[in-house]
Amino acid sequence: MDEKDPKKAAAAKARARSLTSGRRKEIAQKAAEARWSKDIPIADFEGSFRIGRTEISAAVLRDETRIITQATFLRALGRSRSPKAGTGVLSTVDELPFFLQAEVLRPFIDNELVASTRPIFYRTKNGGKGVGYNAISLKRVAEVYLQFRDACLNSEAGRVPARYATMIKAADLLIRGLAEIGIVALVDEATGYQEVRHRHALQEILDAFLLKELAAWAKRFPDDFYKEIFRLRGWEWRGRKFNPPQAVAGYTLDFVWDRLAPGIREELEKRMPKTEAGRNKGKLHQLLTEDIGHPALAQHLHAVIALMRASKSWAQFKLMLDMALPKRGTTLQLPFVDEK
Known part of the structure; x- marks a missing residue:
């Protein structure tokens, strides 16, 4: 490397040492302002x-x-x-x-x-x-x-x-x-x-999450998930044996399957066996693997329920959900909700 003039370099170092810490900070701040203003x-x-x-x-x-x-x-x-x-x-x-x-x-x-x-x-x-x-x-x-x-x-x-x-x-x-x-x-x-390699990488993630066949049915969604939805929507909770409003099914897709992992909902719907009438033969969570899929679902549900419990209104919950667990490729809501 070509060397600079030793005398000039020594003089520059001497000037730097002579500056007070306050002066050095002031020079650095002015330099930063000039740098970002152009x-x-x-x-x-x-x-x-x-x-x-x-x-x-x-x-x-x-x-x-x-x-x-x-x-x-x-x-x-x-x-x-x-x-x-x-x-x-x-x-x-x-x-x-x-x-x-x-x-x-x-x-x-x-x-x-x-x-x-x-x-x-x-x-x-x-x-x-x-x-x-x-x-x-x-x-x-x-x-x-x-x-x-x-x-x-x-x-x-x-x-x-x-x-x-x-x-x-x-x-x-x-x-x-x-x-x-x-x-x-x-x-x-x-x-x-x-x-195509990114598609293969995504497929490996999905295969780790999902089973090839329907597993035995087991209760995976805690009651609190539905109770909190009813509370925030102002609906009367009478237990899971009563059919909830049809909107709850849409909320489950939105809050869980669209946010659990990239491509999971699409892959679940593709793998789910259908009846002759075109209905699903089982629950989506039955296709999740025990070692990766179900633990990931449980962790996600706990996070969603925690956000619900911390919310005073439906609008506040939706805002916090989009900030904490956003859907991939979506635009976040701006926090302009009046929660008085």
Whole structure:
């Protein structure tokens, strides 16, 4: 890496040390305000994926730049979610992010890496503030740590300093994980399998939830589920042996089967055997597996009942339900309900 003028660098550091903490905070605040007041790119696509045990949050900007969010970028490198107090996530020395500032890493850093690890500020899909790094730099930063490791092992000491052990282990796992993901992605793209793999993944989830045949009937919906519906609707509860209003069947589909897991209701209705008249031969919950399906249903029902009990009105319950257990692909209600 080309070195800057040592005198200028030393002078810059001296000026930084001479500033009071209040002045540094004021400068940082003004810089932040200026940064977010100008036009910044917008993310049109957002999502996440896993590398080993680490969940990586990503975005694609309108200029097709791939972003890995700042927090998950750091976690993937074995760093804490935030830097140590006083350093600041975005603080740099000689244009380097803090995770590359160690002097021992300098021999392995080139100008291309410096350019690719500058923080990128963008607007998220919902209009929030996002900060991240170019996705390609994650692999390159990990390689710097591994080059440092190799140099340490080949040195007279023959070992890696303990303070870098966690980061080097994370970098090694990261490179291995990226290699595995990369070869799978190449095969999927070359064969066209990428167009159907998400459907296969969804099918695996559904198969884990659902049985092939109808299981023996057992009571799975507690009375409290129906009692709370009747209370919030202002209806008289006379027990389950009396036929409830037809609307309750629709509420069950809405509150439970449309929200339990993606695609569950559609798959249940597809697998449910029919009579000659076209009616279901059993209850939808009879198709759930004992090890995954029924525990998931029970947990979901407890959550719904808890929201009902916490609600004073039907409108309040529906609002909280949509916020806590939204249907996939639906727009959340805005909390403008007057509950006086």
